[in-house]
Amino acid sequence: xxxxxxxxxxxxxxxxxxxxxxxxxxxxxxxxxxxxxxxxxxxxxxxxxxxxxxxxxxxxxxxxxxxxxxxxxxxxxxxxxxxxxxxxxxxxxxxxxxxxxxxxxxxxxxxxxx
Amino acid sequence: xxxxxxxxxxxxxxxxxxxxxxxxxxxxxxxxxxxxxxxxxxxxxxxxxxxxxxxxxxxxxxxxxxxxxxxxxxxxxxxxxxxxxxxxxxxxxxxxxxxxxxxxxxxxxxxxxx
Numbered sequence: 050x051x052x053x054x055x056x057x058x059x060x061x062x063x064x065x066x067x068x069x070x071x072x073x074x075x076x077x078x079x080x081x082x083x084x085x086x087x088x089x090x091x092x093x094x095x096x097x098x099x100x101x102x103x104x105x106x107x108x109x110x111x112x113x114x115x116x117x118x119x120x121x122x123x124x125x126x127x128x129x130x131x132x133x134x135x136x137x138x139x140x141x142x143x144x145x146x147x148x149x150x151x152x153x154x155x156x157x158x159x160x161x162x163x
Numbered sequence: 164x165x166x167x168x169x170x171x172x173x174x175x176x177x178x179x180x181x182x183x184x185x186x187x188x189x190x191x192x193x194x195x196x197x198x199x200x201x202x203x204x205x206x207x208x209x210x211x212x213x214x215x216x217x218x219x220x221x222x223x224x225x226x227x228x229x230x231x232x233x234x235x236x237x238x239x240x241x242x243x244x245x246x247x248x249x250x251x252x253x254x255x256x257x258x259x260x261x262x263x264x265x266x267x268x269x270x271x272x273x274x275x276x277x
Contacts, residue, residue: 082263092251094206094268101263140205149194149213149260153205 051076053141053154060159062131069116070126070157072141078102080146083124085115088138088156097139100124128159136161166190169254169269176244176276184239184272186254192267194260195237197229198253200271206253212237213259241274249276 052075062068074083085097100108100115108115116125128135141154167188176182186195194213198206210219212231226248228240241248251273255266 082261084265086268092253092271092273094253094255094266094271096265096267099263099265138203144260144264146261149211149218150196150208151255151266155205156203158203 051143051145051152055154055157057157064161064163067129068131070139072124074122074143078145082144084142085126086140131161133161167256167267167269169272174274179243182241184252186237187235188256190256192256192258194257196255197239200251244276246276
């Protein structure tokens with residue numbers, strides 16, 4: 050079974066600062082994928098970034114990067130130069146090889162202050 | 164644009180009155196999921212279809228049913244909604260799941276039970 054842990058219920062950051070959202074995971078699979086989603090107050094889940102367990106380089110997508118430390122089983126999301134529109138819930142999720150479902154963490158509510 | 168569409172965005176139903184939520188997709192994905200998300204919680208998978216094969220989560224109440232008449236459409240039926248069923252319901256799709264397959268979400272239906 051897979052398990053995702055997000056230990057930060059809420060984060061408050063000043064606009065233009067970088068922010069790191071923590072995610073640790075547990076799985077017995079050798080091959081797995083890690084995902085981050087953003088959920089604004091409107092409700093839709095927006096896919097941000099993906100990291101494969103065999104990827105040697107950390108994933109990056111624009112202002113988003115994933116700090117992947119496989120030995121520590123962590124996959125932290127880094128948002129550079131935060132913007133007011135980044136205020137939302139952020140969910141870390143994973144899928145094991147052949148697994149048909151995504152398992153989500155409890156989420157972190159990020160608030161960007163002007 | 165190809166997408167996942169949920170109707171309605173907001174649904175109010177009476178306690179005990181059957182209600183149906185709908186989801187359609189233009190992505191031609193094999194897999195369609197229904198998640199329940201209560202306030203400030205992680206999405207919880209209710210069930211999913213892989214093509215026509217229905218997969219129910221072990222802890223999904225019998226009160227929740229689903230239909231998938233074709234590739235594009237999937238319905239969530241709540242036979243006798245209780246106050247505890249008030250939540251956001253998220254539909255998602257994906258290609259045949261491998262470790263690197265992300266899920267694409269609709270905007271959700273927020274269900275209120277009165």
